[in-house]
Amino acid sequence: MLDQTRQAADATGIAHTAAAMQRSRGRAHVGLIAGPGGRTRLADLHQSGCAKAFLPRIHAPEPEVVLLNTAGGLTGGDRLELSVDLGPRARATATTQTAERAYESLAHAEPACVNLSLTVAPGARLDWLPQETILFEGSALDRRTRIDLGADATILTCETLVLGRAAMGERLERLRLFDRREIYCEGRPLVIDPVRLDDSSLRSARRPAGLAGAVAWSTVIFAGPGVEDALDPARAALAPHLNDRLRAGVSAWDGRLTARVAAADGWPLRRALAALLTTLRGGAALPRVWQI
Incomplete structure (x- = not known):
């Protein structure tokens, strides 16, 4: 009976073939320019598929751009294209509505691909x-971020990765991650920061040369004229949060400041980041969608 079922399935082309899985596609682009009086305003907006962008009404002098993946997460074969462009002297904050989730993919499936392009014109x-x-x-997950700065432009960027859900007691053993950030200033490479994780690196993650037990970590890069002056305030902002479960280091040189923060849980990391980012933003509050 089982053989007959298999033969019938083969005849209809159902069995022993790779099913065509539905995959998410999305593209969102936001362009901002400095309008009369120097106030930044929307100049261009495109959104399609699962990628959305909106600018909530806020009381801050600079707009917030919130990007959203309506698919609810990423899995193998998904594709997202996101871009934000600032014109000369424009100022803005961009964020995501919630945490992005990279879900389990089929073993031999293509990774989820996210391409992010940020362009910051001179003086912006x-x-x-x-x-x-x-x-x-x-x-x-294969994620690539390219940031292009014009003369005297400034970028503050924060990227955070969390391995699994700590509240569920998860400990990851299998994943494929390639996360690459590139920052260029007037066409010259300023920062190249690649991260690669796979099964073998997870097995050695507790070693000193690996993550040393951390399950959440963040890289903050501040690039632009005079950002070296923020070194001491950045270290002071992180100091109250340092302990045996959260480690951090900050350095600054030649128009860039880099902070790396690693923690045994995502919540203390988020609190430390809130203090650091608020300091680097001159006391300005974090985007409203952040929950601290």
Whole structure:
């Protein structure tokens, strides 16, 4: 009976073939310019598929751009294209509505691909402050971020990765991650920061040369004229949060400041980041969608 069922399935082309799985596609683009009086305003907006962008009404002098993936997460084969462009002397903050989630993918499936492009024209400033990316067991994610700065432009960017859900007691053993950030100033490479994780690196993650037990970590990069002056305030902002479960280091040189923060849980990391980012933003509050 089982053989007959298999033969019938083969005849209809159902069995022993790779099913065509539904995949998410999305593209969102936001263009901002400095209008009369120097106030930044929307100049261009495109959104399609699962990628959305909106600008909530806020009382701050600079607009907030909130990007959203309506698919609710990423899995193998998904594609997202996101871009934010600031014109000369424009100022804005961009973030994501919630944490992004990279779910389990089929073993031989293509990874989920996210391409992010940020362009900051001369004299402009963009704070790119997405919420964390949570990696699930068996996830596969290829994310590439390119930031192009004009003369005297400034970028503040924060990228956070979390391995699994600590509240569920998860400990990841399988994933594929390639996360690459590139920052260029007037065409010259300023920062190249690649991260690669796979099964073998997870097995060695507790070693001193690996994550040393951390399950959540963040890289903050502040680039632009005079950002070296923020070194001491940045270290002071992180100091009250340092302990045996949260480690951090901050350095600054030649128009860039880099902070790396690693923690045994996502919540203390988020609190430390809130203090650091608020300091680097000159006391300005974090985007409203952040929950601290």
